[in-house]
Amino acid sequence: MARLFGQRSLKTGQPPGTLVHVGQRKAEEVTINVARYDATRLEERRVDHIAECLALADETLITWISIVGLHETAILAEMGECFGFHPLVLEDILNTEQRPKMEEFGDYLFVVLRTIRPNEEGELEPEQVSVILGPRYVISFQERHAGDFLPIRERLRGAAGRLRRQGADYLAYALLDTIVDSYFDTLEGLGEQMETLEEELLAEPSRETMQQLHHLKQDVILLRRSVWPLREVIGAMERGETPLIQDATQIYLRDLYDHTIQVMDAIETYRDTLSGMLDIYLSSISNTMNAVMKVLTIIGTIFIPLTFIAGVYGMNFRYMPELEARWAYPAVWVVMAITASAMVFYFKRKRWL
Numbered sequence: 001m002a003r004l005f006g007q008r009s010l011k012t013g014q015p016p017g018t019l020v021h022v023g024q025r026k027a028e029e030v031t032i033n034v035a036r037y038d039a040t041r042l043e044e045r046r047v048d049h050i051a052e053c054l055a056l057a058d059e060t061l062i063t064w065i066s067i068v069g070l071h072e073t074a075i076l077a078e079m080g081e082c083f084g085f086h087p088l089v090l091e092d093i094l095n096t097e098q099r100p101k102m103e104e105f106g107d108y109l110f111v112v113l114r115t116i117r118p119n120e121e122g123e124l125e126p127e128q129v130s131v132i133l134g135p136r137y138v139i140s141f142q143e144r145h146a147g148d149f150l151p152i153r154e155r156l157r158g159a160a161g162r163l164r165r166q167g168a169d170y171l172a173y174a175l176l177d178t179i180v181d182s183y184f185d186t187l188e189g190l191g192e193q194m195e196t197l198e199e200e201l202l203a204e205p206s207r208e209t210m211q212q213l214h215h216l217k218q219d220v221i222l223l224r225r226s227v228w229p230l231r232e233v234i235g236a237m238e239r240g241e242t243p244l245i246q247d248a249t250q251i252y253l254r255d256l257y258d259h260t261i262q263v264m265d266a267i268e269t270y271r272d273t274l275s276g277m278l279d280i281y282l283s284s285i286s287n288t289m290n291a292v293m294k295v296l297t298i299i300g301t302i303f304i305p306l307t308f309i310a311g312v313y314g315m316n317f318r319y320m321p322e323l324e325a326r327w328a329y330p331a332v333w334v335v336m337a338i339t340a341s342a343m344v345f346y347f348k349r350k351r352w353l
Contacts, residue, residue: 007232007291016087018091019077019351020073020115022095023070023096023143024143025071026127026143027068027071027145028070029069029146030070030075031046031068032045032048032050032053032066032075033045033047033068034053034064035063035153035156036064036176037064038291039063039164040159041061042164044153049078050075050078050079053065054083056100060138062136062138064133064137066139067079067140068140068142068143068144069144069167076090076093077090083108083132085105085132086105089110089132091140096127099140100113100226100230101233107244108135108244109132109242109245110131110132111130111131111132111233112129112233113128113131113176113179115182116186120168123323125144125221125223125225126226127142127144128141128143128146129179136168137168138168138172140175151178152171152178154278162325166237168244169244169246169249170246170252173256173298177259180230180256183223183263184263184304186269187223187263187266190223191219191270194270196279198348201213201281201284205285219271221271223255223270227260227264228264231257231261233248234256236251239249294352295301298353302340305340308338309332309336309339
């Protein structure tokens with residue numbers, strides 16, 4: 001986190017549109033892949049320079065440019081010059097802590113989303129994905145090779161799919177739909193962890209249980225921060241009147257909006273469930289402590305009269321009749337035993353034991 005803030009400090013005092021990468025370097029090198037297709041043809045290749053992408057542009061084909069790795073600002077600057085993108089768009093692409101949003105710039109749309117997936121340690125890790133939709137092209141920006149869009153490539157390679165017959169707006173929808181679907185997978189994993197934790201919580205909660213509960217709560221908050229603005233993004237695309245999105249794609253955007261609402265409902269349900277589990281944990285700990293205090297109180301109450309009897313006969317008075325009696329010592333023990341037994345019987349009668 002300190003390193004992230006250190007990178008943010010590089011932008012202090014810089015004019016708007018200054019290209020500074022904010023975030024971690026998650027890819028070893030920047031890769032640029034281009035796919036051009038229509039209903040009958042598909043071409044895929046990897047290029048080294050953005051200028052090659054512009055040379056491959058064809059008015060008769062849909063072009064998808066996939067850029068993985070955002071740490072080389074020179075590539076983004078070259079892309080801005082070739083395609084005429086606004087400097088603030090390039091700045092938002094490099095700032096990997098952006099809030100999901102959608103902005104319209106006349107001849108193209110700029111969309112920012114966030115994916116949430118578990119890393120090798122099993123912890124959820126966010127990643128920013130930016131998408132630019134043009135008249136006949138889509139440009140996607142990812143921080144690393146995660147395989148999120150691999151199903152889209154497989155669908156493109158299948159000539160019978162709807163994706164090959166639709167325009168660039170449908171390709172942008174397919175990319176967004178893949179990201180939203182990944183939230184369901186993440187929620188499913190969280191749900192399994194919550195079920196296991198709930199069983200442990202009801203059986204024998206421990207300090208580790210509380211730590212896992214707190215960790216799950218942070219994961220749900222992270223998901224909520226990523227999904228909540230996404231509803232506004234999809235809703236703006238659905239209700240927008242931009243010519244870049246055809247009427248045939250609007251119905252798919254409405255379906256995507258419904259999926260986003262489902263994800264949000266699931267996240268809110270998980271939040272409520274985790275809050276209830278936290279209350280159960282606190283109640284369980286409180287009940288355990290109350291049970292311990294109850295036992296100690298009962299033991300102390302039983303020994304109060306016994307301590308009184310022992311204290312009375314522990315006084316060193318010379319004229320105490322019971323001290324001279326032959327059976328005084330066993331008689332005192334009998335009285336103490338009867339007193340303790342009577343108190344235990346009374347406590348059980350009252351169901352305090």
